[in-house]
Amino acid sequence: MWVLALFDLPTQSKKQRRAYSVFRKGLLESGFTMMQYSVYQRHCSSPENAQAHIARMGRRLPPEGEVRFITITDKQFEHIRIFWGKQRMPSEKTPDQLTFFESDRCFFKSIQRVMQSLV
16 A cells, blocks of 8 residues: 655745745655655555554644645556656556564564563
8 A cells, every 4th residue: 555645735935934844844854755856655564554654744744825736556566657858758566565664663673672571
């Protein structure tokens, strides 16, 4: 499952640029990567995990502008067609199901330590 974050945030004032930077940094810290300007993507292992990331970023919304989150399946993601100029580029590969992201790795390491302390 994929979460796409699409946003259009004002950047006219210094305060608005700061809010934009804080929001963008939050996306990156939450494991999102830039797909194109103002469109970020993140692979999630389940719909529940996707909703958790959307909720987390929903708490970080800037006071102005528009932000949208879309969830799509791996199969739908595979059907994205990418064009660079008039030439078609290959679609991005969907990560393997066993791919762990940094936050997931930390969680599993914590569980391993607890399990080892019980033995």
